[in-house]
Amino acid sequence: MEKRGGNILVLTILVCVFATYNLVLYLQPTSGSTAPLMSETALEGEKIWQENNCTACHQLYGLGGYLGPDLTNIISHPYKGSGYAKAFFNSGVSSMPKFDFSETEKEALVQFLEHVDRTGYYPNLNAEFGADGWVSIKYK
Amino acid sequence: MTRHFPLLFIALGLVALVLGSFIGLLISFTYLDATFLKEIIPFNQLRPLHTTTVVSWIVLGATGGVYYYLSQIKNITIYAPKLGFFHFILFALTGVAIYISLLSGRMGGREYLEYFPLLTIPILVGWILFGFNYFKSLFGKIKNRPVYLWMWGTGIVFMVYHLSEAHFWIFSDIRSDFIKDMGIQWKSYGSFFGSWNMLIYGTAIYLMSKIKKDENVARGKTVFFFYFLGLTNLMFGWAHHTYILPNADWIRYVAYVISMTEWIILIHIIYAWAKSLSKAQKKENSMAYRFLMASEFWVFVNLILALLMSIPALNYYMHGTHITVAHSMGTTIGINTCILLASVSYIVKIISGPLTSKTGYYGFILFNISLAVFWLSLVIGGVYKAVWMSNPENLSFSTLHSESTPIFWLFFLSGCALFIGITMISAPLLKRLYNHMKLSKEQSN
Ligand code: HEM
Secondary structure, three states: OHHHHHHHHHHHHHHHHHHHHHHHHHHHEEEOOOOOOHHHHHOOOHHHHHHHOHHOOOOOOEEEHHHHHHEOOOOOOOOOOOOHHHHOOOOOOOOOOOOOOOOOOOOOOOOOHHHHHHHHHHHHHHOOOOOOOOOEEEOO | OHHHHHHHHHHHHHHHHHHHHHHHHHHHHOOOOOOOOOOOHHHHHHHHHHHHHHHHHHHHHHHHHHHHHHHOOOOOOOOOOHHHHHHHHHHHHHHHHHHHHHHHOOOEOOOEOOOHHHHHHHHHHHHHHHEEEEEEEHHOOOOOHHHHHHHHHHHHHHHHHHHHHHHHOOHHHHOOOOEEEEEHHHHHHHHHHHHHHHHHHHHHHHHHHOOOHHHHHHHHHHHHHHHHHHHHHHHHHHHHOOOOOOOHHHHHHHHHHHHHHHHHHHHHHHHHHHHHHHOOOOOOHHHHHHHHHHHHHHHHHHHHHHHHHHHHHHHHHHHOHHHHHHHHHHHHHHHHHHHHHHHHHHHHHHHHHOOHHHHHHHHHHHHHHHHHHHHHHHHHHHHHHHHHHOOOOOHOOOHHHOOOHHHHHHHHHHHHHHHHHHHHHHHHHHHHHHHHHHHHHHHHH
């Protein structure tokens, strides 16, 4: 491998495999969930979610900042749900900024969270653990 | 001024490090007092201000170093110094624009890239100019290139690619498939951390070869093997960030298998360390060497944590807790920042003689001790939350939060010490850089 030619060969092979892998990831269905695509309203809700950077404090699937709780399954939570979530948006509770969303915006946010809820579970409490360290997660 | 552009990158980077750490202190206080600064500038604007500022330190520090070292290599001159200077101005102005965007609340809201999305364009242009200048400077100049030249080139190219990939959510086909969208977003993040690591580990190898005065450090089969192993992980290892996302199994399998190859790195480190014990090594007495040694320790600790987190069964518990923050800050501070501070110390020594400042030395000690406490407090906080999460009948989130208060105090106080340490290290370096640039300006007048 000292020779430059050898290194270039290895690099070329890696880049080719990477390109194929990327194309599959971008163009093929990759999701294990059976949820339909996002509706217009849900997309609108996601836009509001982004513009207000809710991610700084909330996680979806455990990804995000950690000052507030994870919201992946808040809609299907036995004691919570869409009405409960809606009540929080403009509440300004604890560190959460006091937002001033209109009824339409709140509805869009709820639709977004509803969509997220339909895509899967977090935490994935019924996942199965293998002896090899693998975890088979439960899909929705 | 134009010809000093590598030093300008570094000086601005150091300012970003000190400022970014200070903002870190402000946001960590929100954990203790939820309404702290809430009416003035809420956490959702301050957190991205922190992450963007400290990431800028890493990018600026690494870029300035690569430009500087490039000009030091025999037979190489920088192809277009004016373009390098323009790159600096472009990044500095974009930085100002990002601050305006975050402070005024005009956000894009994707984690780590929360600023107004169009600002990515000048950042991409900057990286493309960097790449152009880099490859043009090297083209046809040296044969049998040392590994760091490969690593820097790879880092630049992949940075451009993954920064673009992070914005694929603008395509409606991707955006409307939530899981795919999140998957690609985290794929790009995993890989652009990998890309800047190429720049930074390349710098570490360059420094080692110079400090040990041994070019073999950067040549030969073993170093190239590790370069390709790193590249493979950069390309295919990202999904360990998203094991819990309901993606197709094969994506997660690939990431699991690839991530486990990093045990080879760990074993290699232990082996090299054991071997070095048997040899009486000449200890270097410079700040650069000290920082490199410290970074080796932090690589060791953080690699163990990262490897454990890459095992799905452990990731299941660690994911979504402050253990991931221990991992991200542990690596960006312990590894990246240490290597970059070694690099800055090395450059400052070249331009203005050995660093004798006691302040810097005590800062170094304080930095490492406080980082250890800081890191541990995040891990403990994470374990606490992991236990809470795995119990479906758990207490409310706000109870968990208030029960974790003692850990948050530990986090905040060690953060204060860390900030002081960082300032004590950076101030003398900045002063030297400033004096050097001022002096050469006076001489040229
Ligand atoms: C010196 C004092 C510092 C303090 C008190 C501090 C505090 C914090 C806090 C509170 C967070 C947010 C965690 C959350 O979402 O709950 C954070 C995130 C982060 N900080 Fe710092 N920080 C400091 C310095 C630094 C430095 C010097 C760097 C890098 C060079 C850094 C890199 C990061 C990164 C990458 C994140 C994102 C973590 C993630 O999303 O997992 N921090 N920091």
